[in-house]
Amino acid sequence: MTNAPFRSGIGNFVADGLRELAKGPPGYWVWVIFLLGVIAFGGMHYLDQLERGLAVTHMSNQVSWGFYIANFTFLVGVAAAAVMLVIPAYIFHRKDIKDVVLMGDTMAIAAVTMAILFVVVDLGRPDRIWHMLPFVGRFNFPQSLLAWDVIVLNGYLLLNFGISAYILYNHYRGVEASERRYFPIVLLAILWAFAIHTVTAFLYAAASGRAYWHTALLAPRFIASAFASGPAIMAIGLQIIRHVTAYPIPQSVINHLALVTTFALQITLFFLGAELFTEFYDETEHSLPARYLFFGLGERAALVPWIWTAVGLLAAATVILMIHPLRHNPVTMNLALVMTIVGIWIEKGMGFVIPGFIPTPLGEVFEYAPSFTEVAVSLGILAIGLLIFTLLAKMAVPIQCRFLEAGRDGRACAPAGGPSRQATAAEPEAEGAKA
Amino acid sequence: MSSKPPADDSALQARRRFLKGLAAGTAVAATPAWGGASLGDVFADFFQKHYQRMTAEEVAAALERIERKAKRRYDVAIECKNTPPQPGVVYGYAINISKCRGYRDCVHACVEENNLSRDTQYIRVVEMEEGFEGLHHANHYYDHELVPAPGKYYLPMQCMQCDNPPCVKACPIEATWQEPDGIVVVDYDWCFGCRYCMTACPYQARHFxxxxxxxxxxxxxxxxxxxxxxxxxxxxxxxxxFCIQRTREGRQPACQEACPTGARIFGNLLDPHSEIRYVLEHKAVFRLKEDLGTEPKFWYFRDN
Structure with a gap:
């Protein structure tokens, strides 16, 4: 691999990429087959849902959105957070980050694909999805915020895919991609990342009849929590890539992501506090959803343990990450990152979507918990996302390695072989960055 | 329910009869597939245009398919009409809370009239404590031997047919809209079930x-x-x-007819001599959640 000559031609690029997918260590195959198994499991439950309708979920006329839309909301944030690598790479010219920014884009592609799939499985009539198409369908733009969301999510997917493919193809040919050519697109993608999460927040904030969502703080809150959970996921993902491939991922990039997570967590907790003050200082009828979430309404309190778990995890993660020795210790840092991911997933997933429906606009208190089908289909979508990321990374990593090796002094990819050897090759790097 | 001929033009009716003949011919020729539907029907259903974009012929063909589908699914001969809105008519509703005694006859008449799934109800009557107004005090599941229960009053709610409907704004594919007579309708053959309208509705009036x-x-x-x-x-x-199949033919909605106490007043808001106009001009009327600016065409009042 290390001495393979650079090639060119889109056909070769694609063919070499596909060839790359067909070879790998046993661990790669176990992982891919495992993911395919989970996808088949989820797919079977989705077929059952198609057959019997959304009655197989636990959603109701009272709580008409559930686990699917909760996951959608979380993943849009993860997708948007790729800018936390893109901005330092292209605006502040951090070389170390620029070398791995493609992995951030790849993660955004996987996350936004999952987000779109979560909306598709939530549709009662997916066979009519063509009703959105231009000319043959009808699109309620710019009136409907959901129409906006369809545009920004698909646009974001295309932008990320286009930029990554362009840069990667140039690296495949052994040349640096012309930054002058793609920089305007990168700028657009940065703005677009903020747009996808802002539009998703507006989707909820537009519902004037649901006081819990109808707040101007929602979009800032969404962005803040996205920049906590997204970089946390990227930091973990990059460490895994460093372990199982030869890709040289400097520890400085991981540290950067952990620092971004720290700041974003602090802002998230501040926003949460501001929200809670407004809800509870002088409690009105509009505070009932928040009361349901944090304390329960009478007997009905299904989300109470979840939200306190989330608050605890986020507060603890913030403290750990704010203490420098703990943030630089891989064990405590990764612990805090996982706590952040789980905490935000609860807080802006179920913890945000479900209380919007409880109580209903007519004051009915009707609870919701996902059905087995909803969990199974969601796991299937998660596996699709992981598979997309795995396969894209599998294609991109050798190209990146070869390019970095040819062009840079000091850092080089370890020779292809077992994962353990590569992991050790990356280790001194980590030590060096820490010192 | 007698099937009166719809009030729309008879030319369309003739065309429908003609198409019915054609369809009968194709139904014989085509092999039944896809659960008994002819392949032609399946394709036509799939590619059916938005209601507002169909030509008169296409609407007529769609109505025929709906009738055939009902025959196939339930073995019942239904008539599906397309009665247009009457000019100079905008419907409104007013409910006399003093007269409502919580019988829920309107709820059940609505279910029967509108072919509702037996687990769905368009009308919800809630029981309120005298002296309280907030809906979070409402009992949605009251089930007494005798109504009205002492110290309680009753509040029937259904789609308010808002003049500024947030649900219409929310729909990403324009599957729901306000007709010229003020009724907010859904094209069941266009809706793809995202349920964003349900989150937008402040009156819990939409059902999936x-x-x-x-x-x-x-x-x-x-x-x-x-x-x-x-x-x-x-x-x-x-x-x-608003029982569009009845009201566009000049009849009253089923809930109004079913109410034994005369609490429900339905009519044309544009007719200065209508009963609903009398109520709006002479009673202290109010609407639910007026602060949201949805402009419901659904009022409540009390006797003095």
């Missing part, structure tokens, strides 16, 4: 077909309207449509 509607053949009201009470497919949203 989570599965296939629970409806027995002998319960079916054969007098139906495309935008109204025709049998619905699964996976789409539906709502109260």
């Amino acid at each position: 077909n989570w599965g296939n509607p629970v409806l027995k053949p002998d319960e079916i009201n054969p007098d139906t309207h495309y935008l109204g009470n025709r049998p619905r497919p699964k996976g789409v949203v539906e709502k109260c449509h």
Whole structure:
């Protein structure tokens, strides 16, 4: 691999990429087959849902959105957070980050694909999805915020895919991609990342009849929590890539992501506090959803343990990450990152979507918990996302390695072989960055 | 329910009869596939245009398909009409809270008239404590031997047919809109079931077909309207449509007819001599959640 000559031609690029997918260590195959198994499991439950309708979920006329839309909301944030690598790479010219920014884009592609799939499985009539198409369908733009969301999510997917493919193809040919050519697109993608999460927040904030969502703080809150959970996921993902491939991922990039997570967590907790003050200082009828979430309404309190778990995890993660020795210790840092991911997933997933429906606009208190089908289909979508990321990374990593090796002094990819050897090759790097 | 001929032009009716003949011919020629539907029907259903974009012929063909589908699914001969809005008519509703005694006769008449799935109700009557107003005090599931219960009053709610409907704004594919007579309707053949309208509605007036509607053949009201009470497919949203199949023919909605106390007053807001106009001009009327600016065409009042 290390001495393979650079090639060119889109056909070769694609063919070499596909060839790359067909070879790998046993661990790669176990992982891919495992993911395919989970996808088949989820797919079977989705077929059952198609057959019997959304009655197989636990959603109701009272709580008409559930686990699917909760996951959608979380993943849009993860997708948007790729800018936390893109901005330092292209605006502040951090070389170390620029070398791995493609992995951030790849993660955004996987996350936004999952987000779109979560909306598709939530549709009662997916066979009519063509009703959105231009000319043959009808699109309620710019009136409907959901129409906006369809545009920004698909646009974001295309932008990320286009930029990554362009840069990667140039690296495949052994040349640096012309930054002058793609920089305007990168700028657009940065703005677009903020747009996808802002539009998703507006989707909820537009519902004037649901006081819990109808707040101007929602979009800032969404962005803040996205920049906590997204970089946390990227930091973990990059460490895994460093372990199982030869890709040289400097520890400085991981540290950067952990620092971004720290700041974003602090802002998230501040926003949460501001929200809670407004809800509870002088409690009105509009505070009932928040009361349901944090304390329960009478007997009905299904989300109470979840939200306190989330608050605890986020507060603890913030403290750990704010203490420098703990943030630089891989064990405590990764612990805090996982706590952040789980905490935000609860807080802006179920913890945000479900209380919007409880109580209903007519004051009915009707609870919701996902059905087995909803969990199974969601796991299937998660596996699709992981598979997309795995396969894209599998294609991109050798190209990146070869390019970095040819062009840079000091850092080089370890020779292809077992994962353990590569992991050790990356280790001194980590030590060096820490010192 | 007698099936009166719809008030629209008879030329369309003739065309429909002609197309019916054609369809009968194709039905014989085509092999039944896809659960008994002819392949032609399956394709035509799939590619059916938005209601507002169909030509008169296409609407007529769609109505024929709806009738055939009901025959196939329930073995019931229904008539599906497309009665247009009457000029100079905008419907409104007013409820006399003093007269409502919580019998829920309106709820059940609505279910029967509108071919509702037996697990769905467009009208919700809640029981309120005298002296309280906030809906979070409401009892949605009151079930006494005798109503009215002492110290309680009753509040029936259904789609308010807002003049500024947030649900219409929310729909990403324009599957729901306000008709010229003020009724907010759903094209059940266009809706793709995202349920964003349900989150937008502040009156909990929209209902989703989570599965296939629970409806027995002998319960079916054969007098139906495309935008109204025709049998619905699964996976789409539906709502109260002021009994469009009746009201556009000058009749009263089923809930109004069923009410034994005369608490319900329905009529044309544009007719200065209508009863509803009298109520609006002479009673202290109010609307639910007026602060949201949805402009409901659904009022409440009390006797003095």
